[in-house]
Amino acid sequence: MPNAPHTLQAYRASLLHFHADPAFDENACSWHEDGLLVVENGRVKAAGDHARLAATLPAGLAPHDYRGQIITPGFIDTHLHYPQTDMIASPAPGLLPWLETYTFPTERQFADPAHARATAEFFLDELARCGTTTAVVYCTVHRESVDAFFEASEARNLRMVAGKVLMDRNCPAFLRDADGQIGESEALINKWHKHARSLYAITPRFAPTSSPAQLGAIAELARAYPDTFIQTHVSENRDEVEWVRELYPEARSYLGVYDAYGLMRPRALFGHCIWLDGEDFARMASTGAAASVCPTSNLFLGSGLFDFDKADRAGARVTLGTDVGAGTSFSMLQTMNEAYKVARLKGSYLPALRMFYLATLGAARAMDLEGTIGSFAAGAEADFIVLDPKATPLLARRSSHCNTLEEQLFALALLGDDRAVRATYAAGCKVHERSA
Incomplete structure (x- = not known):
């Protein structure tokens, strides 16, 4: 089993997770450009703006710094x-x-x-x-x-x-x-x-x-x-x-x-x-x-x-x-890439937000595991990943021209693969880190 983390850990990055299906709810996701994910005993304790949550951390607990990256549920x-x-x-x-x-x-x-x-x-x-x-x-x-x-x-x-x-x-x-x-x-x-x-x-x-x-x-x-x-x-x-x-x-x-x-x-x-x-x-x-x-x-x-x-x-x-x-x-990013094209060939359109929902909370809901995995709801198991929008030269160049969250996620889905995954955590423990 991976080494157990300290009782409390925090991770600073942009945070993305969902509470509804973007196809049916325009306010389906929570996005925190400068966010903080707080994990305790392998479960999510809190997720939100760094400015709000930083003061709740114990003195001396320095967050893992992933600024410039995006943390989503696994x-x-x-x-x-x-x-x-x-x-x-x-x-x-x-x-x-x-x-x-x-x-x-x-x-x-x-x-x-x-x-x-x-x-x-x-x-x-x-x-x-x-x-x-x-x-x-x-x-x-x-x-x-x-x-x-x-x-x-x-x-x-x-x-x-x-x-x-x-x-x-x-x-x-x-x-x-x-x-x-x-x-x-x-x-x-x-x-x-x-x-x-x-x-x-x-x-x-x-x-x-x-x-x-x-x-x-x-x-x-x-x-x-x-x-x-x-x-x-x-x-x-x-x-x-x-x-x-x-x-x-x-x-x-x-x-x-x-x-x-x-x-x-x-x-x-x-x-x-x-x-x-x-x-x-x-x-x-x-x-x-x-x-x-x-x-x-x-x-x-x-x-x-x-x-x-x-x-x-x-x-x-x-x-x-x-x-x-x-x-x-x-790669689920590569799977999103092809799902987008399949939808277009059938005459429909899959926004990137919908694809990320389907690969996280949407799957958890279909599996009757909402609240356990797939989101950063308090008490959920802390399975999450760190995505790097600059993982490859082409992705970095495209990301530098993205003006909206949808554009950034779309670039990750269409241009990303395993190289875009900076780190993977299961129940609060790191199980993968991309080599430099």
Whole structure:
């Protein structure tokens, strides 16, 4: 575990966090040009103007000086696969051949605890380097992959969500377990869910790899543990959608398959959601489930373009995910970059403030973790990052011409990457600092 900080710490920089969605509230964010973040015992004690809060600090406590930088809550990535780290940027003509050629053979290796732990350590290093402090993570079908991931994340005292993938058909025999997977998932829930900062996600890979019997058993497990998460994929690719229609002809839609089994509820996160219709999004909104939009992955595999306007009209919760390894970057800044372009191609517009909201408080709300992560509300866990508007020569030059907060955030989103993350803190402890 990272070295525990002193009981009280303070950080001086520009501060940005949200209390509402900028798409629906023009006063959605709190911005303090010369701000102070005060952290006590790993939680936010106060956040506001330096001029107001400096006098509240004990004599002799000097704030960490990050002036010229921007402190925001740590990024929250709601969809990615840690076992796919080593196969990122693998060529394939589409989703289904990509799974067969790269994904399944790669995931086979995670029966080996040493391999799983080494990959988890690298994966968590990359998240910290990119400013991601919470992620919703797919492991593999192997119990060892889950144990290795949570052992590594708890050693760093990270707020992470993860789960064992469930498949009982339409996958290689070496990744299929028709009998033991539900029992293993329940054992893992009892071992890891709400242990330290770990949370468990019940994880059917997607409808084609789960039989009706397995989805029924998953539904029973979800009812037995209602505060766990559910994560899966839906409507990513046209060929996949057609395959689901053949496998589940009674369902109104792909999303309707999950709905029929009671898997749409708060803390249910559905990756991609590209080919959902208005009725699907309305159902998502009414059940409290959320869409995790993965633009770098969708562009890489040619899956399609997410419709932000359609989701917003229905009131559906929307988040952002990198979807490593189909996604091509661990960076949520790079993910914002591509989300902006996807929105433009669909005829809508994503302001930078909205993108930063989706990667912080918006994700926390979709995960039913508002007040725990994603903002600087008093009592929230002190997961935060320091962003450097001058991290690269081009970013520095553009930042020098920014006249508004929106322009500055837009420059960070469109020009930034891991180099723009000066430092990453989890529960008040520094877990990454960019080398000079």
